[in-house]
Amino acid sequence: MIESSLKKMAAALAAKQISSVELTQLYLDRIAAHNPEINAYITVDADKSLAQARAADARLAKGDFSPLTGIPIAQKDIFCAQGWRTTCGSKMLDNFVSPYDATVIERFNAAGAINLGKTNMDEFAMGSSNETSYYGGVKNPWDRNRVPGGSSGGSAAAVAARLAPAATGTDTGGSIRQPAALCNLTGLKPTYGVVSRYGMIAFASSLDQGGPMARSAEDCALLLNTMAGFDPRDSTSLDRPAEDYARDLDKPLAGLRIGLPKEFFGDGCEPGVMAAVQAAIAEYKKLGAETVDISLPNSHLSVPAYYVIAPAEASSNLSRFDGVRYGYRAPDYSDLNDMYSKTRAQGFGAEVKRRILIGTYVLSHGYYDAYYLQAQRIRRMIADDFVAAFRQCDVILSPTSPCTAFKTGEKAADPVQMYLSDIYTIAVNLAGLPGMSIPCGFADSLPVGLQLIGNYFDEARLLNVAHRYQQATDWHRRAPQL
């Protein structure tokens, strides 16, 4: 059952071949056996999950169900879930039991999905290796000496190790796609504004977007159908007609124009990663697609612009953690300022503090124009490059990450090296475009991810392009030995 697609799981549930309680228990048992080593979950609450499973079984018995009813889903611990501890990977929220549901959680609950637990992540989603979590790093199930990527590293490791059939992630600069690449998963970051950010703890509000992480494009389409939709409680949610993201999965790829940005095929990418990506391009040609050479001339500026914009927004968003209304408060202090300063010094980890300091600096008097406005102008240039590129092609293809999973500790001491792990993914967030990562092979026994970037609101086409490749290859079906 654990290798079945979500569609097959749903069919088995509908046919009463297995109950949701049995399916949920199967995963809870796997979590109990393997999570102590993998550390993919921060919080598991079997009683809560099984109560939801019983309710799902009642719905299934009555014939009142949707495609996800009874299916357990791991939730990144950035999504507030009522009655569940929601930590965002931080000591600051170690004691925070959310009094409300994020819209994404609410939508899964309404669909009858089971919350299987809250997954580990880089603290406040700031990291590319899951090493900044207050709850310790996550081990990559493909090689336990290596990182799973980040920030959605717990979700990636959970699905890769089959400790969940599917999971949610969030992506501010690559946090769905890069861990999906490093753990051999399919992950999708939708167009900005498609998935509600309400109750999704904010990092950089103009870039943050939630999305699915699963074992296939078909599963991702099913999950996105539940996650996406207008939400009046998110002021940047887009009011668009609902769509079936699975509608085009089987469309033939004949005539598809795949853009290959020359800037993403130069130096700086591991040869094993590039070889797998080139093989994928050859496969796409066999499927009838043609390739077009394109250029994203300002893409080398995406990492610098991102490390102004994201910290600036983070420094503002994270000012809410002050020890007054919820979360951690320092035990000893002399006055109000001392309380704030000690609470934040003790509650935040080193990477979060670095980003708050950078953000505070670039927004401070005398530096705002030189850094923040300059970064926003460059952001426009990067977005315009994509607009021009999509006049020549239908989708853009590149490696997801310049390297396979790196060793734990390898980049932890050098923030700039860590930031460059996201060199191919960040521009997509700055532009607000949808992007995916799909498995496309192995280099030295480690998974390689292929990035597909779509035009605005072209998720259905991206899923189609990913699905057809997955019908012709079996990389996405490979699972690590536990």
Add this chain to the structure above:
Amino acid sequence: MSLSLEQVHRIAHLARIAVSDAEAQSTLGQLNDILGLIEQMQAVDTAGVEPMAHAQDLSQRLRDDAVSEADRRADYQAISPDVEAGLFLVPKVIE
């Protein structure tokens, strides 16, 4: 452009994060590495380019001026570090 130790203390104060001299010293190098990365932007000619604050060029949506949330003050205060009589407590600010 690189930061001095004094500037790190000043920024940390603005951000309300207590830092010891030793922490400020060890952070200084990493912050300057990050600023070095950011510095590449300064050479770019962006004259006439409109700053892009957001992925979608939309204006803020307005909602009806009507009560939309239930009163859940007790639930929200139950998770506070310190409350009394419906109020969040902080150290005395005004003598």
